[in-house]
Amino acid sequence: xxEPLCIVTVHAHPDDEASxxxxxxxxxxxxxxxxxxxxxxxxEEGDIHNPAMDRPEIREDMAAVRAAELAASAAIIGFDEVVxxxxxxxxxxxxxxxxxxxAFWNAPIDESTGRLVEVIRRxxxxxxxxxxxxxxxxxxxxxxxVHDISVLAFERAGDPAWYPELGEPWxxxxxxxxxxxxxxxxxxxxxxxxxxxxxxFDEKWFERPDTDERITTxxxxxxxxxxxxxxxxxxxxxxxxNESFWFGLTDxxxxxxxxxxxxxxxxxxxxxxxxxxxxxxxxxGIHQGVR
Numbered sequence: 297x298x299e300p301l302c303i304v305t306v307h308a309h310p311d312d313e314a315s316x317x318x319x320x321x322x323x324x325x326x327x328x329x330x331x332x333x334x335x336x337x338x339x340e341e342g343d344i345h346n347p348a349m350d351r352p353e354i355r356e357d358m359a360a361v362r363a364a365e366l367a368a369s370a371a372i373i374g375f376d377e378v379v380x381x382x383x384x385x386x387x388x389x390x391x392x393x394x395x396x397x398x399a400f401w402n403a404p405i406d407e408s409t410g411r412l413v414e415v416i417r418r419x420x421x422x423x424x425x426x427x428x429x430x431x432x433x434x435x436x437x438x439x440x441x442v443h444d445i446s447v448l449a450f451e452r453a454g455d456p457a458w459y460p461e462l463g464e465p466w467x468x469x470x471x472x473x474x475x476x477x478x479x480x481x482x483x484x485x486x487x488x489x490x491x492x493x494x495x496x497f498d499e500k501w502f503e504r505p506d507t508d509e510r511i512t513t514x515x516x517x518x519x520x521x522x523x524x525x526x527x528x529x530x531x532x533x534x535x536x537x538n539e540s541f542w543f544g545l546t547d548x549x550x551x552x553x554x555x556x557x558x559x560x561x562x563x564x565x566x567x568x569x570x571x572x573x574x575x576x577x578x579x580x581g582i583h584q585g586v587r
Contacts, residue, residue: 305334416449
């Protein structure tokens with residue numbers, strides 16, 4: 297029997313799955329693909345960004361609160377499985393949390409990679425999604441380490457010499473990176489100015505390097521933007537529902553301004569888009585072999 301289609305997406309903290317790829321994963325779930333979220337830490341060091349949630353009882357139990365928020369978010373997006381990799385939030389460099397031995401950043405990289413390899417071998421995804429190799433805009437230790445172990449796991453999961461005790465080898469066909477899109481920023485900024493008369497995106501946003509030339513894949517997710525807005529609101533400690541950065545446009549307005557999510561195909565065992573073209577499917581080159 298052909299293998300069923302599966303995507304594994306790897307994130308650092310609860311809420312990252314909401315801001316990076318929620319519509320894409322909701323779309324593939326609706327199309328019958330098995331979707332699996334790997335969350336590497338519990339987000340224990342997250343600040344409270346929503347004034348309505350800034351209460352002592354919330355701060356005293358952030359780990360449990362963020363776990364409940366993650367469960368609600370994952371249910372909205374429709375993940376078939378949520379796997380906690382089991383590490384503690386590393387916090388920012390030079391913080392007390394960053395020196396804790398149980399922090400993700402301090403785990404031996406072969407060990408943390410092995411935990412992800414075990415998930416890949418069990419779930420047998422054709423597609424693995426992780427963070428970009430260029431994280432100058434937000435060099436959080438946990439985000440850097442997510443990228444590192446994902447690349448290694450992509451390479452090692454199919455190699456029987458690595459972690460023979462962690463399951464039958466399985467080689468994902470494609471590895472994708474998330475990407476910050478200048479085109480999307482411009483489209484959203486202009487729509488906000490047109491509809492609201494103001495935008496939270498000031499000049500420093502437009503000083504960021506333009507990496508749109510790296511985009512290889514653009515998915516139409518206009519019908520699934522509810523997954524982004526709904527999952528973001530589920531993370532009530534992390535996202536202020538009145539913040540125009542997240543919710544300045546309705547789902548319908550965002551769909552009109554920029555109905556896409558963009559990706560970088562970083563590794564492929566099934567070919568790449570022809571020069572000058574952009575994929576419209578993460579499973580391009582895979583479908584015929586598995587379904």
